[in-house]
Amino acid sequence: MMKLVTVAEMRAMEAEANARGVSYETMMERAGLGVARFVNENLYVGEDEKIAVGLVGSGNNGGDALVTLAALARMGWTVRAYLTSAPDRSHPLIKRLLDFDAELVEMAQDAEFSRLDGWLESAAVILDGVLGTGIHLPLRPETARLLGHVAEFDPPGTVVAVDCPSGVDCESGEMAEETIPADVTLCMDAVKVGLMRFPAYAAIGDLQVIDLELPEDLPTEQGLRRSVADYDMVGERLPVRALDAHKGSFGTVMAAVGSIPYTGAAYLAGMAAYRVGAGLVRMAVPGPLHAALAGKFPEATWLLLPHEMGVIAAAGAELLLKNLDRVTALLVGPGLGLEETTGEFLAHLLTGKSSKTARHPLGFGSAAQNHETAEHLAALPPLVMDADGLRLLAKMENWPARLPEGCILTPHAGEMAALTGLSVEEIQAERMAVAEKYAREWGQVVILKGALTVVAAPDGRVTVIPIATPALARAGTGDVLAGAAAGFRAQGLEAFDAAVCAAFIHGEAGLAASRTSAEASVVAGDLLPLIPAVMSLF
Numbered sequence: 073m074m075k076l077v078t079v080a081e082m083r084a085m086e087a088e089a090n091a092r093g094v095s096y097e098t099m100m101e102r103a104g105l106g107v108a109r110f111v112n113e114n115l116y117v118g119e120d121e122k123i124a125v126g127l128v129g130s131g132n133n134g135g136d137a138l139v140t141l142a143a144l145a146r147m148g149w150t151v152r153a154y155l156t157s158a159p160d161r162s163h164p165l166i167k168r169l170l171d172f173d174a175e176l177v178e179m180a181q182d183a184e185f186s187r188l189d190g191w192l193e194s195a196a197v198i199l200d201g202v203l204g205t206g207i208h209l210p211l212r213p214e215t216a217r218l219l220g221h222v223a224e225f226d227p228p229g230t231v232v233a234v235d236c237p238s239g240v241d242c243e244s245g246e247m248a249e250e251t252i253p254a255d256v257t258l259c260m261d262a263v264k265v266g267l268m269r270f271p272a273y274a275a276i277g278d279l280q281v282i283d284l285e286l287p288e289d290l291p292t293e294q295g296l297r298r299s300v301a302d303y304d305m306v307g308e309r310l311p312v313r314a315l316d317a318h319k320g321s322f323g324t325v326m327a328a329v330g331s332i333p334y335t336g337a338a339y340l341a342g343m344a345a346y347r348v349g350a351g352l353v354r355m356a357v358p359g360p361l362h363a364a365l366a367g368k369f370p371e372a373t374w375l376l377l378p379h380e381m382g383v384i385a386a387a388g389a390e391l392l393l394k395n396l397d398r399v400t401a402l403l404v405g406p407g408l409g410l411e412e413t414t415g416e417f418l419a420h421l422l423t424g425k426s427s428k429t430a431r432h433p434l435g436f437g438s439a440a441q442n443h444e445t446a447e448h449l450a451a452l453p454p455l456v457m458d459a460d461g462l463r464l465l466a467k468m469e470n471w472p473a474r475l476p477e478g479c480i481l482t483p484h485a486g487e488m489a490a491l492t493g494l495s496v497e498e499i500q501a502e503r504m505a506v507a508e509k510y511a512r513e514w515g516q517v518v519i520l521k522g523a524l525t526v527v528a529a530p531d532g533r534v535t536v537i538p539i540a541t542p543a544l545a546r547a548g549t550g551d552v553l554a555g556a557a558a559g560f561r562a563q564g565l566e567a568f569d570a571a572v573c574a575a576f577i578h579g580e581a582g583l584a585a586s587r588t589s590a591e592a593s594v595v596a597g598d599l600l601p602l603i604p605a606v607m608s609l610f
């Protein structure tokens with residue numbers, strides 16, 4: 073798991089660490105050494121190709137780059153420093169480099185960038201250490217000229233951004249157009265929030281965190297609730313599969329899904345639940361879907377619900393409620409459609425009463441009725457609500473009070489808009505904050521889908537899935553995600569963990585699909601056989 077912090081939180085942690093005896097100098101030494109180790113161990117180059125060029129700014133980000141260069145020199149690299157301001161030859165970091173016979177060039181002495189171009193041509197690694205968290209956009213003209221030149225030169229070596237690509241605002245995610253796109257960004261101690269926003273995200277390349285070994289009990293660190301998901305974080309949360317397991321060990325998903333217009337959604341969701349390890353998937357679908365899907369999906373069992381014109385009808389709720397005995401997660405939503413009768417089905421499912429018998433099916437009832445409803449809700453299996461299920465829910469008066477605890481809601485920005493009344497633009501501008509706020513307010517886990525999916529829990533935990541690929545921007549991928557979330561929930565994971573595992577594995581499957589075929593050709597069904605491939609990497 074990678075910590076995700078605001079710039080102010082990072083500064084506070086550094087100040088607290090400094091007060092606890094880990095000086096700023098020590099932090100910079102650890103930062104630079106960490107970058108050098110990463111480069112030396114992970115970027116494979118021949119002995120005679122070990123040449124690193126550092127672009128060095130005048131602040132602490134540049135300091136990190138100078139420490140890195142000296143450490144690489146000690147590891148046998150030829151190192152060259154290109155400085156944005158005149159080097160102070162008495163500065164300990166500069167002296168250290170000169171002791172290694174490093175070449176130093178100051179930008180002002182290289183008017184046409186001719187020295188720099190020669191260096192860039194031969195460098196295996198380019199360290200981007202011009203600007204870090206201390207930036208205030210817009211860039212100064214001379215800095216913009218340097219960065220823009222290197223970006224346009226597009227050097228053949230690996231571009232390693234120190235803490236962040238220079239030109240990125242680590243808080244807002246804004247980015248100067250001259251920013252050099254990185255192949256890898258090595259964040260000091262924690263990922264800064266701006267890097268998990270667009271446009272900055274597009275420039276960071278692979279993401280790694282350098283451990284500055286700060287004391288673990290720093291007050292600011294104790295309060296951190298945000299993170300970026302990675303294989304370690306997900307691997308620690310995946311269900312354990314005992315050797316003597318039987319199908320009951322991995323739970324049962326009941327999937328109330330599908331309609332004739334959205335037959336495939338039912339299959340995609342149900343199969344995804346199996347692919348992430350659910351023991352049994354029961355498909356509660358409008359009757360006609362059985363004929364269409366049974367041959368394609370022999371692993372499922374079927375509960376045929378009454379339907380009206382191919383959509384689940386209100387009367388389906390009673391039948392579904394009678395069949396929830398061993399169900400350990402209930403998925404509601406993919407492909408349901410928005411017909412009134414399906415809305416009544418959902419209301420009956422959540423209240424235990426049909427609209428014919430309930431006096432206030434969608435509004436407030438008496439205290440006794442409310443008590444009954446609360447008991448009914450508490451008896452429902454853990455719920456995953458997706459897609460049309462969310463849109464139908466949004467139409468119900470006071471809907472947040474109508475859900476049991478421990479639900480996972482999986483809206484994309486449009487569905488989130490229907491649930492919150494915010495505009496899609498407002499949601500997209502503040503995805504993390506919006507998911508965080510409403511997860512708390514509703515008391516449910518929210519997966520805000522989209523590029524850089526955000527998972528938020530009512531207790532304030534927020535995890536960003538650091539994946540954005542057009543391969544996932546296709547019809548049906550959301551059904552796969554919802555099915556995966558239900559599959560993990562059914563295996564007993566708590567709602568937040570199930571949501572993080574599902575969103576991460578779904579995203580990685582999307583990346584895997586776009587590696588093996590043209591991105592434009594990836595369809596949702598392609599994700600299903602790739603889930604096992606991704607799961608095998610843990």
Ligand SMILES: NC(=O)C1=CN([C@@H]2O[C@H](COP(=O)(O)OP(=O)(O)OC[C@H]3O[C@@H](n4cnc5c(N)ncnc54)[C@H](O)[C@@H]3O)[C@@H](O)[C@H]2O)[C@@H](O)CC1
Nearest residue numbers: 099100130131132133203204205206207208210211212235
């Ligand atoms: N604070 C600390 O003790 C630590 C900081 N670390 C590093 O220090 C960085 C932050 O250092 P600083 O706070 O010195 O800031 P930076 O090094 O990010 O930037 C400050 C420099 O950028 C210049 N600058 C600011 N805005 C500019 C603009 N629009 N155009 C051109 N130049 C501009 C300033 O004049 C100053 O020289 C982090 O990103 C990280 O790399 C690490 O060494 C770990 C410890």
Ligand SMILES: [K+]
Nearest residue numbers: 200203236238
């Ligand atoms: K940088």
